Amino acid sequence: MTDPAERDxxxxxxxxxxxxxxxxxxxxxxxxxxxxxVLGAELYREYGGTSVxxxxxxxxxxxxxxxGPTADKPGITLAPPTDPDxxxxxxxxxxxxxxGAYDVLVxxxxxxxxxxxxxxxxxxxxxxxxxxxxxxxSEARG
Numbered sequence: 001m002t003d004p005a006e007r008d009x010x011x012x013x014x015x016x017x018x019x020x021x022x023x024x025x026x027x028x029x030x031x032x033x034x035x036x037x038v039l040g041a042e043l044y045r046e047y048g049g050t051s052v053x054x055x056x057x058x059x060x061x062x063x064x065x066x067x068g069p070t071a072d073k074p075g076i077t078l079a080p081p082t083d084p085d086x087x088x089x090x091x092x093x094x095x096x097x098x099x100g101a102y103d104v105l106v107x108x109x110x111x112x113x114x115x116x117x118x119x120x121x122x123x124x125x126x127x128x129x130x131x132x133x134x135x136x137x138s139e140a141r142g
Contacts, residue, residue, distance in 0.1 A: 018060060019059060019060070020059070020060035020061070020062050021059065021060070021061050021062070021091065022062045022064060023061065023062070023063050023064070023129070023131070023133050024064055024065070024066050024078045024079055024080045024131075025063050025064065025065065025080055025129075025130070025131045026065075026066070026080045026130075026131055027130065027131075028046075028049060028050065028051065028052055028063055028064075028065060029049070030130050031052070031063045031129060031130055031131065032046075032052045032054070032063060034129050034130050035054055035056065035061065035063070035129070036054070037108065037109075038105060038108045038109050038110050039056065039105070039108075039110075039135075040056075041054040041055065041056035041061060042054060042055040042056070044060075050064065050065050051063060051064040051065065057093065064078065066078045066079040066080060080131040080132070081131055081132040081133065083132075084128055084132030084134075087134050089133075089134075090126075090133070090134040090135065090136055091133065091134070091135050091136070092135075092136040092138050093135065093136065093137050093138070094138050094139075094140065095137050095138065095139055096139065097139060098116045098123040098124060098125060098137050098138065098139035099116050099123065099139075101137050102115065102116050102125055102137060105127070105137075110127050111127060111128075112125050112126065112127045113125070113126045113127065113128075114126070116137070116139075120141070121140070121141050121142060122138055122139065122140055122141060123138075123139040123141065124136055124137060124138045124139065125137050
């Protein structure tokens with residue numbers, strides 16, 4: 001018979017596990033428009049103006065309004081970033097052509113911190129969503 005700890009470990013993650021990135025935003029409509037109209041995400045579902053589920057680059061993105069503790073997360077408050085220059089997490093979008101993606105997104109209204117910078121093995125640039133979440137475009141080379 002298999003040890004229960006070994007059995008549990010072998011079942012996770014199973015093939016049906018899906019990763020969803022949650023971004024806490026101050027305005028769901030404004031954030032949805034940024035992600036769909038500027039970055040090209042696909043709207044999957046909306047929940048009464050408090051959250052939006054998007055499909056983006058093969059992953060799930062959940063945009064939610066902030067809120068206080070709940071029974072399943074006692075003591076935890078969700079809030080959008082208060083200082084866009086203090087970052088604890090970021091989203092990286094690996095692209096084949098950083099400069100090309102930059103040009104497309106600028107035409108769609110994206111505002112970047114700088115144009116793409118060539119580091120030799122990588123070309124990258126950064127933008128923010130309307131709440132200040134940091135998004136990196138990264139092109140790997142060689």
